[in-house]
Amino acid sequence: MSSQFAPSRPGTPPEHLKSPVTQSVLRIQNQIVQAARELLLEQGFVELLPPIIGPVTDPGGRGAKQVDIDFYGNRYKLMTSAILYKQASLLAFDKIFYVAPNVRLEPLETADTGRHLAEFHQFDVEIAGASQQDAMRVAQDIVTAAVARVVRTMGSELEILGRDPDAFAPLLNKTGAFEQISHTDAMEDLVRLGHEQNHDAEIDWEGEGILSHKSDSPFFIIDYPKGSRGFYDREDPERPEVLRNFDLIAPEGYGELISGSEREYDYARIIARMRETGENPAKYEWYLKMVRDGIPSSSGFGIGIERLTRYVAGLDSVWKATAFPKIPGVVSP
Numbered sequence: 001m002s003s004q005f006a007p008s009r010p011g012t013p014p015e016h017l018k019s020p021v022t023q024s025v026l027r028i029q030n031q032i033v034q035a036a037r038e039l040l041l042e043q044g045f046v047e048l049l050p051p052i053i054g055p056v057t058d059p060g061g062r063g064a065k066q067v068d069i070d071f072y073g074n075r076y077k078l079m080t081s082a083i084l085y086k087q088a089s090l091l092a093f094d095k096i097f098y099v100a101p102n103v104r105l106e107p108l109e110t111a112d113t114g115r116h117l118a119e120f121h122q123f124d125v126e127i128a129g130a131s132q133q134d135a136m137r138v139a140q141d142i143v144t145a146a147v148a149r150v151v152r153t154m155g156s157e158l159e160i161l162g163r164d165p166d167a168f169a170p171l172l173n174k175t176g177a178f179e180q181i182s183h184t185d186a187m188e189d190l191v192r193l194g195h196e197q198n199h200d201a202e203i204d205w206e207g208e209g210i211l212s213h214k215s216d217s218p219f220f221i222i223d224y225p226k227g228s229r230g231f232y233d234r235e236d237p238e239r240p241e242v243l244r245n246f247d248l249i250a251p252e253g254y255g256e257l258i259s260g261s262e263r264e265y266d267y268a269r270i271i272a273r274m275r276e277t278g279e280n281p282a283k284y285e286w287y288l289k290m291v292r293d294g295i296p297s298s299s300g301f302g303i304g305i306e307r308l309t310r311y312v313a314g315l316d317s318v319w320k321a322t323a324f325p326k327i328p329g330v331v332s333p
Contacts, residue, residue, distance in 0.1 A: 008114075008316060008317050008319075008320075009319075009327070009330070010319050010320075010325050010327075010332070013324065013333050016323075016325070017323060020160060021160070021161065021320065022320065022323070024157035024160045024161055024313075025157075025161070025309060025313050025315065025320055025321055026323060027154065027157050028150050028154050028157050028158075028309060028312060028313050029305065029306075029309040029313075029321060031146070031149050031150050031153055031154055032146040032149070032150060032305070032308060032309055032312060033099065033305065034149070035142075035145045035146040035148075035149040035150075036123050036142045036145065036146055036303070037099075038145075039141055039142055039145045040095075040097050040123075040125070040138075040142070043095070043138070043141075044095050045095040045096060045097050045125070046092075046093040046095065046096050046097075047096070047097055047098070047099075048089055048092075048093075048096050048097075048098055049098070050079070050082045050085070050098035050099070050100035050101070050124065051079060051082055051085050052078065052079055052101060053069060053071060053076045053077065053078060053079065054076060054077060054079065054084075054085070055074070055075075055076055055077070055283070055285075055286065056077060056084065056283050056287065057077040057078070057079050057080045057081065057082075057084070058079075058080045058081035058082075058083050058084070058230065058232075059230055059231075059277070059279055060080045060081070060230075061202070061229075061230070062106075062107070062202065063106070063107040064080065064104040064105060064106050064107070065104070065105040066078070066080055066104075066105070067103050067105060078103040079100065079101070079102055079103065080102055080103065080104045081100075081102055081122070081302060082098060082100050082102075082124055083124070083232060083300075083302075084284075084287050086098070086124055086125075086126035086298075086300055087126065087232075087263055087265070087295055087298060088287075088290055088295070089126065090126060090128045090295065090296045090298055091290075091295065091296075094127070094128040094129070094296075095126075095127050095128070096125075096126050097123060097124060097125045097126070098122075098123075098124040099121060099122075099123060099124075099305070100121065100122050100123075100124045100302075101119065101120075101121055102119070102120055102121065102122060103118065103119050104118060104120075105118055105328070106118055106328040107328065108328060108329040110205075110328050111327050111328045111329050111330060113205055114310075114316055114317040114318060115205070115254075115255055115256075115307065115310075115318050116318065116327075116328055117306060117318055117319060117322065117325065117326055117327065117328070118326040118327065118328050119322075119324075119326040120304060120305070120306050120307075120318075120322070121304075121305040121306065121322075122302040122303055122304055122305060123142065123302065123303040123305060124300070124301075124302050125138060125139075125142075125260075125300050125301055125302070125303075126263075126298050126299075126300035127298060127299055127300060128296040128297070128298050129296060129297055129298065130262075130297075130298060130299040130300075131244075131262060131299055132222070132244040132245065132260075132261065132262050132299055134299055135246075135260050135261075135262075135299040135300055135301055136177075136178075136180075136220055136222075136246055136248075136260070137177070138301075139246075139248055139258050139260060139301050139303065140177065140178050140218075140248075142303060143171075143218060143248065143257065143258075143303075143308065144171065144172070144174075146308065146312065147168050147171055147172065147312055148172055150312050151165045151168055151172065157313075158313075158314075161313050161314055162314065163312075163313055163314035164314075167216075167252070167314070170216045170217035170251075171217045171218060174217060178218050178219050178220055178248070179215075179217070179219040179220065180219070180220045180221075180222050180246075181219065181220070181221055181222070182221070182222055182223045183203070183221055183222070183223055183224045183225060183228075184199075184223070186203060186207075186211060186221050187199045187203075189211065190203075190207045190210060190211070193210060195207050195210055199225070200225045200227050200228065201225075201227070201228050202224070202228045202229075203221070205255070208249065208255050208256060209253055209255055211249060212249050212250060212251060212252065212253050212254060212255050213251075213252065213253045215249070215251040215252075216251050216252070217251055218248055218249065218250050218251060218257070219248075219249055219251075220246050220247065220248055220249070221246065221247045221249060222245070222246045223236070223239075223242050223243065223244070223245070223246075224242075224243050224245050224247075225241060225242065225243070226240075226241045226242065226243055226276075227241075227276075227277075228243075229243055229245060229261070230277060231264065231270060231273035231274045231276070231277050231279060232261070232263050232264055232270070232273075233245045233261040233262070233263070233264070234261060234262040234263055234264045234265075235264070235269070235273075243261060244262040244299075245259070245260065245261030245262070246258075246259075246260055246261065246301075247259050247260075250307075250308075250311040252311075254307070254310060254311040255307075256304075256307070257303060257304060257307050257308050257311065258301050258302065258303045258304070259301060259302060260299065260300055260301025260302065261299065261300075261301075262297075262298070262299045263297070263298045263299065263300065265291065265295050265296065265297050265298065266291075267288065267291045267292045270288070270291055271288070305321075306318050306321040306322050307321075309321035
């Protein structure tokens with residue numbers, strides 16, 4: 001990790017909230033949220049209030065743990081991601097989004113990445129009948145609209161933070177789609193740069209940072225290998241062992257902003273994928289009954305709001321992009 005993103009820690013809540021830096025960041029975040037919300041509503045999406053607890057949640061990965069609660073004698077989970085509920089929501093509307101809180105007990109080693117929080121928020125988006133490419137276009141629209149709005153309206157805040165608006169020129173001047181590179185090509189690029197890792201797994205945080213530093217504009221990594229993601233990412237019928245998914249990587253070393261995918265919606269395939277990933281189908285009774293009765297095909301994604309704010313505001317650590325930061329392993333109010 002570069003010295004640009006050296007580890008740091010928040011002060012007390014009063015110190016943090018009274019800081020002119022915090023206030024500028026939160027004003028920028030407010031504009032990001034409003035820009036995304038307005039764009040989605042203009043495109044015909046319906047905003048729903050997200051669930052916060054449930055009998056199951058996204059099984060997640062990379063060592064993050066779920067939080068259990070006692071729900072009237074039943075063991076429920078705090079949402080690590082509302083992805084299963086997004087699929088369910090398409091029974092009501094074809095295009096939905098949440099501004100959703102998430103809780104993940106990330107591994108202690110993530111405390112100093114500058115990119116991880118134990119409590120964070122996402123724009124969660126899901127689109128019935130959509131492809132991987134359809135979802136990626138919406139994701140690009142949101143990021144572009146958010147950056148454009150901040151550059152247009154938040155000049156004084158960017159100046160306080162020392163963030164040069166010209167850093168966004170490659171993004172805002174782009175006339176077509178963001179660049180797309182396959183997971184396979186990303187792995188080969190990292191090998192050429194001297195960074196070895198498991199080709200069948202997620203790109204590790206160091207490798208992601210290397211790729212991010214090479215670019216001056218956001219770009220997509222697509223088509224991760226089957227074993228690297230959850231049971232809900234759809235396998236490509238024409239390319240076994242490849243998933244129709246994507247991540248959006250911010251430039252300048254800021255790393256991943258968005259993860260998304262086409263979704264598995266066939267009951268038999270979901271059961272098979274659950275077993276392949278070590279999940280017990282019995283835990284997902286309500287979800288599997290719904291799938292058996294029929295749900296739409298879909299594609300969707302989640303945008304980390306604090307991570308997007310960090311990139312736009314040019315922050316060294318993601319905790320600076322929230323009013324009440326929860327850093328992994330650090331006990332705080």
